[in-house]
Amino acid sequence: MKFIIDNWMLVLMAALSGGLLVWHTLQKQQAGAVGTAEAVRLINREKAVLIDVCEPAEFAAGHASGARNIPMGRLDGAKELPSNKALPLVLLCASGARAGRAAAQLRKAGYDGAIAVSGGLAAWREAGLPTERSA
Numbered sequence: 001m002k003f004i005i006d007n008w009m010l011v012l013m014a015a016l017s018g019g020l021l022v023w024h025t026l027q028k029q030q031a032g033a034v035g036t037a038e039a040v041r042l043i044n045r046e047k048a049v050l051i052d053v054c055e056p057a058e059f060a061a062g063h064a065s066g067a068r069n070i071p072m073g074r075l076d077g078a079k080e081l082p083s084n085k086a087l088p089l090v091l092l093c094a095s096g097a098r099a100g101r102a103a104a105q106l107r108k109a110g111y112d113g114a115i116a117v118s119g120g121l122a123a124w125r126e127a128g129l130p131t132e133r134s135a
């Protein structure tokens with residue numbers, strides 16, 4: 001007890017940093033984003049559909065191999081979306097921001113398994129995962 005009283009500032013800083021770590025973890029879970037390793041697991045094991053929500057010019061410049069291009073503005077009622085709404089959707093964009101918004105939009109539309117890749121295509125490339133360019 002004497003240690004805690006004598007070092008109250010250190011104890012307060014440790015508690016505060018621990019609280020911030022917990023808060024950050026909870027925020028990431030609520031945001032509905034996964035890392036590249038989890039995205040690959042979903043694609044390989046859960047038969048998730050990889051969707052790139054970038055504009056067609058961005059998609060042509062480079063995208064994850066096997067991704068479907070459905071620009072963010074065309075998501076509502078897009079025919080390229082799977083008819084089975086129970087199928088997981090892994091959403092990708094350049095940085096992950098648009099994909100996060102697209103995942104929220106698709107979850108509202110009934111695609112409960114819609115999830116964004118944290119860090120987007122940049123994280124995908126950094127992880128050494130395959131990319132390709134359109135002709």
